[in-house]
Amino acid sequence: KQEVTQIPAALSVPEGENLVLNCSFTDSAIYNLQWFRQDPGKGLTSLLLIQSSQREQTSGRLNASLDKSSGRSTLYIAASQPGDSATYLCAVRTRDNYGQNFVFGPGTRLSVLP
């Protein structure tokens, strides 16, 4: 059964710092991995999607990497801003006994202090 973990659970940094969020998964047989952010009481906003054949994806100040063989992905945020404060979740698209579905990590709660 696929399990996804995220470290750290919470992170507080001053504005301007570069930071790395980690995501680990137990079964390397994934189709893709997607990073999301969630603001309080809201839905999830897609940030980046990495196909299983890719190593990384970039969008603006965000860079996500994927090492499928070791079951790890990182989300790098450059020059953090207070507006980046949110919970960041990773999800892997995988196959289990019920078919294909997405398995989510518990999230990292990020606070960027002005």
Add this chain to the structure above:
Amino acid sequence: KAGVTQTPRYLIKTRGQQVTLSCSPISGHRSVSWYQQTPGQGLQFLFEYFSETQRNKGNFPGRFSGRQFSNSRSEMNVSTLELGDSALYLCASRDNHSNSPLHFGNGTRLTVT
């Protein structure tokens, strides 16, 4: 393009009642999936519909059911509500390319008293 729309935003029900939640996907998206989010269990997959057929299902009891209409809009129903069903219910849509991303709505906050 309009995003994923979920209605209602908030619901308060009592134990034993049933509830129906609605989701309108992004135009052109034929896949709709539903998720339950709670502080204790995080985000858990409920089921996915494509072209009016349930394609995948998570590990939830039969009280949780859904359907999809010909216009791709989807409804989720929970019968015989329990206190533990209190959660944020999120709907996501995506197009049919096998590796396309999920796009989420803002969710329906269900409180069972």
